[in-house]
Amino acid sequence: MRRRRRVTGRFYVFLLILLLIVFLIVRPYLSFSSKEAVIMTANTQYAQMMDCVIIRDETVVSSESTARVEYVASENTLVDAGDTIAYVYTAGYSEGLLQKLEDTRAKIQDYHKNVILQNIKDATLERYDTIVDMMVLEFKHLVNHDSHGSLLTAARQLETAMVNRQEYLRQNKREDTKLTKLYDEENTRMTSIQSWRRVETAPEGGVVSFYMDGYESDLTLDSLSSLTTSDVRAVLSGDRLSSAGADKSVPVFRIVNQDSWYVALVADANSWNPVVGQEYFLQMQGYEDLAFTASVTSVQKESGSLLAVFEINDPIGPLIYQRTGKAMLSITISGLSVTSKAIAEQNGQTGVWLYDVPGGTFIPVEVLSDDGSNALIQPLVEGAIDVGQRVLIK
Secondary structure (H helix, E strand, O other): OOOOOOOOHHHHHHHHHHHHHHHHHHHHHOOOOOOEEEOEEEEEEEEEEEEEEEEEEEEEEEEOOEEEEEEOOOOOEEEOOOOEEEEEEEOOOOHHHHHHHHHHHHHHHHHHHHHHOOOOOOHHHHHHHHHHHHHHHHHHHHHOOOOOOOHHHHHHHHHHHHHHHHHHHHHOOOOOHHHHHHHHHHHHHHHHHHOOEEEEEOOOOEEEEOOOOOOOOOOOOOOHHHOOHHHHHHHHOOOOOOOOOOOOOEEEEEEEEEEEEEEEEEEEOOOOOOOOOOEEEEEEOOOOOOOEEEEEEEEEEEOOEEEEEEEEOOOOHHHHHOOEEEEEEEEEEEEEEEEHHHOEEEOOEEEEEEOOOOOOEEEEEEEEEEOOOEEEEEEOOOOOOOOOOEEEOO
16 A cells, blocks of 8 residues: 655645745736736827917017107017117107198298299109109008008108108209298208107117007016916906006017017816926917927916916017917827826825835826826936836725
8 A cells, every 4th residue: 555645844835935936926917906006108198279378578668758759660570789769759749840840841842843843844753752642542541441551561651752752852952042941941840859859779689569468567577487377367358467557658669589488378277287397389379370389387276277387489470469369289298107096195295105115105296197097197206116116006
């Protein structure tokens, strides 16, 4: 009869060690959906149309006791520091002075045509007259909305044509006592007007604009750090901010840095979570042919709302006249992914529990996106967590 071998305690110890080794090998492949989750990588796309406010890097030149402004520089053109932008006439000036000057010039022109050149045909003067008549007609069409174009440009062209005609008459004047007296009267009136005139020059280089919307003194680079969700909502509603209209000086022009400007947006803090440094693709409604790269510079959360400010370093173009609008923001985000159930909070800080020791270690993270099933996260300390590590679901 064959003798049975006796199972010793050493065999059970060996079996236990073998089972433990097998468990450690297969453990990463086991499902811990109820208690643990494995950190993965993922991509997600975000696109949203939102109301926005534009803040420009611009310098506004104002003047007190302004009676009249005569623009020298052309609207929406590049100027250098020191360039003459406009002539500002102070309180002592009156439109009556200008009217008297124009009356004297009309007398000069009439005297030239009906006395000096009565029996002389001057083809050059006729050409200047024709140009002036054409400019007057174009100006009238624009005023009556019979044609499209820039009223400011048309006014300047008319003014240039009239000045050219005056200079031609001046340079070709005949010796005549009455005509000389009229020119002396013109010079006297011009000197009187110029005594009330101040030359305004560009304080810095940039794009010049004479159009204001009233928010230039409130929405500045210096105010970005104190900008609130209430401020942005007020501007979007067309309401004035606290200091708007407090300054009694009259804005004359602004010099805009076309290559640096900002966009501020207010959104629901639960539906969007931009992170400082992220770059978005931005397009303004109505300007679909323009695309900008916008970088998040600040994010503030207040009472369930979120205020995000973006910096753009592309030419502002026609948005130099835009204060509010709708911006389409889009981004493709790559990062670490965990189940949404793994997102936790500790002492007001969002994070995950890394399963590295019994009970886990809390790792603060930014939630880049969360669709309710999976969340894309980024650790606040680079390298604190990585792909393949496990987090607890508590």
